[in-house]
Amino acid sequence: xxxxxxxxxxxxxxxxxxxxxxxxxxxxxxxxxxxxxxxxxxxxxxxxxxxxxxxxxxxxxxxxxxxxxxxxxxxxxxxxxxxxxxxxxxxxxxxxxxxxxxxxxxxxx
Amino acid sequence: xxxxxxxxxxxxxxxxxxxxxxxxxxxxxxxxxxxxxxxxxxxxxxxxxxxxxxxxxxxxxxxxxxxxxxxxxxxxxxxxxxxxxxxxxxxxxxxxxxxxxxxxxxxxxxxxxxxxxxxxx
Numbered sequence: 001x002x003x004x005x006x007x008x009x010x011x012x013x014x015x016x017x018x019x020x021x022x023x024x025x026x027x028x029x030x031x032x033x034x035x036x037x038x039x040x041x042x043x044x045x046x047x048x049x050x051x052x053x054x055x056x057x058x059x060x061x062x063x064x065x066x067x068x069x070x071x072x073x074x075x076x077x078x079x080x081x082x083x084x085x086x087x088x089x090x091x092x093x094x095x096x097x098x099x100x101x102x103x104x105x106x107x108x109x
Numbered sequence: 110x111x112x113x114x115x116x117x118x119x120x121x122x123x124x125x126x127x128x129x130x131x132x133x134x135x136x137x138x139x140x141x142x143x144x145x146x147x148x149x150x151x152x153x154x155x156x157x158x159x160x161x162x163x164x165x166x167x168x169x170x171x172x173x174x175x176x177x178x179x180x181x182x183x184x185x186x187x188x189x190x191x192x193x194x195x196x197x198x199x200x201x202x203x204x205x206x207x208x209x210x211x212x213x214x215x216x217x218x219x220x221x222x223x224x225x226x227x228x229x230x
Binding site for chain 1 (some may be wrong): 159213
């Protein structure tokens with residue numbers, strides 16, 4: 001059971017927009033920055049977002065992040081087949097431990 | 110350019126101790142405000158954070174695994190080493206090491222390719 005809660009799966013058609021939610025508590029998301037990771041099977045996870053809504057160099061602006069209270073959301077617009085992957089949110093907890101969500105599988109129909 | 114690579118045994122027996130090495134380049138663990146973490150992913154399951162070592166040798170561990178984990182660094186070799194005692198089949202997973210720093214407020218911005226460790230007799 002992951003500390004952060006994500007929907008197991010989301011889907012949308014190419015070109016459409018999808019959002020992935022991640023909820024936590026006041027001891028983790030509520031008091032720390034959140035990051036998002038894209039993970040394709042057999043590859044290294046890739047950092048998509050840090051500090052809730054900042055994109056590392058090379059990440060297209062189709063990806064955006066937002067935070068409200070103890071929840072965060074990753075939005076992907078202009079969906080492409082290459083976006084099919086597992087997406088994880090992550091943050092730090094007041095116990096000084098890193099925590100991840102259970103992951104969300106994105107299917108581009 | 111920052112790169113990391115995990116190495117270690119692919120198969121360990123139950124009750125044995127696992128030692129994994131993360132060899133990296135493009136940064137030094139003697140540099141201020143840098144860290145290397147270990148994260149694992151059991152087959153079909155989510156990412157799970159294990160431990161992180163900071164440039165100043167401060168260490169953090171997953172509360173649920175703290176009694177079994179130890180993380181160390183060798184700055185002369187650009188390595189971070191994770192040991193996990195009393196291995197169990199439930200510890201079968203792909204183990205990743207990752208770079209972290211204050212640049213991304215301690216997100217994991219560079220990851221190794223991972224190494225699959227199977228625990229079986």
